[in-house]
Amino acid sequence: MTHKSKALGIALVLFGSVALVACDKKTDETKTTKEEIKQEETPKPEAKSPLEEAREKAGAFAALPKNWAKEGQTKEQEDLGRMLYYETRMSKNHDISCNSCHMLDSYGVDNTPTSTGHKKVLGSRNSPTVYNAAGHVAQFWDGRAKDVEEQAKGPILNPVEMAMPDSDQVEKVLTSIPGYVEAFKKAFPDQENPVNYENMSIAIGAFERNLATPAKWDKFLEGDDKALSEDELKGFNLFIAKGCVACHNGALVGGSTFQKVGAVKPWPNQVDQGVFEVSKKDTDKMMFKTPSLRNVEKTGPYFHDGSVKELDKAVKMMGEYQLGQTISDDEAKLIVAWLGSLTGEVDKDYVKKPELPENGPDTPAPDPN
Numbered sequence: 001m002t003h004k005s006k007a008l009g010i011a012l013v014l015f016g017s018v019a020l021v022a023c024d025k026k027t028d029e030t031k032t033t034k035e036e037i038k039q040e041e042t043p044k045p046e047a048k049s050p051l052e053e054a055r056e057k058a059g060a061f062a063a064l065p066k067n068w069a070k071e072g073q074t075k076e077q078e079d080l081g082r083m084l085y086y087e088t089r090m091s092k093n094h095d096i097s098c099n100s101c102h103m104l105d106s107y108g109v110d111n112t113p114t115s116t117g118h119k120k121v122l123g124s125r126n127s128p129t130v131y132n133a134a135g136h137v138a139q140f141w142d143g144r145a146k147d148v149e150e151q152a153k154g155p156i157l158n159p160v161e162m163a164m165p166d167s168d169q170v171e172k173v174l175t176s177i178p179g180y181v182e183a184f185k186k187a188f189p190d191q192e193n194p195v196n197y198e199n200m201s202i203a204i205g206a207f208e209r210n211l212a213t214p215a216k217w218d219k220f221l222e223g224d225d226k227a228l229s230e231d232e233l234k235g236f237n238l239f240i241a242k243g244c245v246a247c248h249n250g251a252l253v254g255g256s257t258f259q260k261v262g263a264v265k266p267w268p269n270q271v272d273q274g275v276f277e278v279s280k281k282d283t284d285k286m287m288f289k290t291p292s293l294r295n296v297e298k299t300g301p302y303f304h305d306g307s308v309k310e311l312d313k314a315v316k317m318m319g320e321y322q323l324g325q326t327i328s329d330d331e332a333k334l335i336v337a338w339l340g341s342l343t344g345e346v347d348k349d350y351v352k353k354p355e356l357p358e359n360g361p362d363t364p365a366p367d368p369n
């Protein structure tokens with residue numbers, strides 16, 4: 001991957017805007033040269049085609065990596081992580097798993113404004129998707145966990161989510177289930193007492209690090225001129241022209257910076273102040289992680305409070321509050337068309353619910369209180 005992006009970088013320097021194509025295929029190289037010659041021979045047309053314009057502007061983006069696997073991460077860890085992801089017995093009443101709020105067959109979200117946790121209590125923030133999350137600069141809307149491993153330790157002990165009293169209790173549950181003792185041993189073969197909270201988080205993280213969803217957009221970035229429709233190309237060009245790219249860029253089309261929500265006009269909902277809630281620094285007021293826009297047409301409702309249901313409305317609000325730009329209905333439609341090209345493929349076999357091991361004699365009973 002690094003090799004490829006380096007090659008892409010060099011190509012950019014050499015050919016400027018014309019050569020925004022992946023360089024690992026001979027055919028693409030030939031095409032680049034052809035395109036160059038064609039450009040020299042024919043006089044420059046007045047208006048560029050949507051495709052030409054899009055090729056010129058795509059430099060702020062990159063194709064999705066295959067995964068974000070850590071060095072040394074094993075299949076045994078990923079398999080254990082998959083089981084734990086679906087494991088409701090790590091919740092107080094044995095009724096909630098990671099998959100309750102981040103459903104892997106619904107693009108990693110629950111499609112509700114905010115999620116229901118233990119005792120049906122509603123949380124205060126919208127559940128972001130777990131797909132491609134491992135590639136973010138940090139986890140949570142306010143970035144308070146540095147990576148997916150650290151993140152995984154949070155919800156299990158969160159009183160309005162899985163509501164376990166402490167990590168000891170989680171370890172007790174896992175140790176009481178013989179199938180888990182075995183799976184932890186396989187995943188961490190060099191350790192004497194592998195069933196612990198830390199290893200649980202490493203396994204869940206290992207599983208999540210493969211949740212990449214390559215899309216049509218990646219085919220375009222890799223050089224396929226036919227990957228996007230005319231409307232999708234126009235939508236992308238508008239996304240650039242309006243200035244959305246300032247915050248939503250890179251391989252994830254976001255997920256890489258924290259930004260003030262309401263950058264040019266105060267955001268309507270000021271209840272949740274984002275990073276400020278953690279840091280208490282004035283400069284962090286209303287700062288939120290810019291979400292990745294991968295799969296965004298499937299992950300509504302939108303924003304940290306899940307307050308907006310329709311994607312075209314979310315797009316228009318972004319124009320108004322982040323950029324001071326009016327986005328017309330037609331423009332929003334085109335931008336939404338392009339956003340649709342970011343909807344990727346889920347590896348159904350990888351995310352399929354595995355068989356979970358049976359209770360042992362000492363496995364604690366569910367606690368509805």
Ligand code: HEC
Pocket residue numbers: 085096097098099100101102115116117118123125126127128129130133136138139140141142148151152153155156160161162204
């Ligand atoms: C009751 C619902 C609920 C459960 C259960 C839950 N989550 Fe979440 N998850 C959320 C919400 C809400 C957020 C955003 C919270 C915030 O930003 O403060 C979140 C954030 C995340 C993120 C960060 C994504 C991003 O874009 O920053 C990841 C990754 C994640 N959860 C994975 C998990 C895993 C793994 C589990 C199981 C161990 C889990 N979640 C259990 C609701 C839930």
Ligand code: HEC
Pocket residue numbers: 239242243244245246247248258259260261263288289290291292293296299301302303304305314315318319322323327335
């Ligand atoms: C100044 C930075 C910035 C600019 C410019 C910007 N955004 Fe955003 N975008 C954000 C942040 C931060 C959020 C999270 C807002 C929140 O949750 O309250 C966001 C959220 C979104 C969402 C909702 C995603 C989700 O999962 O909830 C969409 C869609 C979106 N932006 C599209 C756009 C479009 C289209 C443009 C251009 C018209 C744009 N953005 C311009 C920073 C920006």
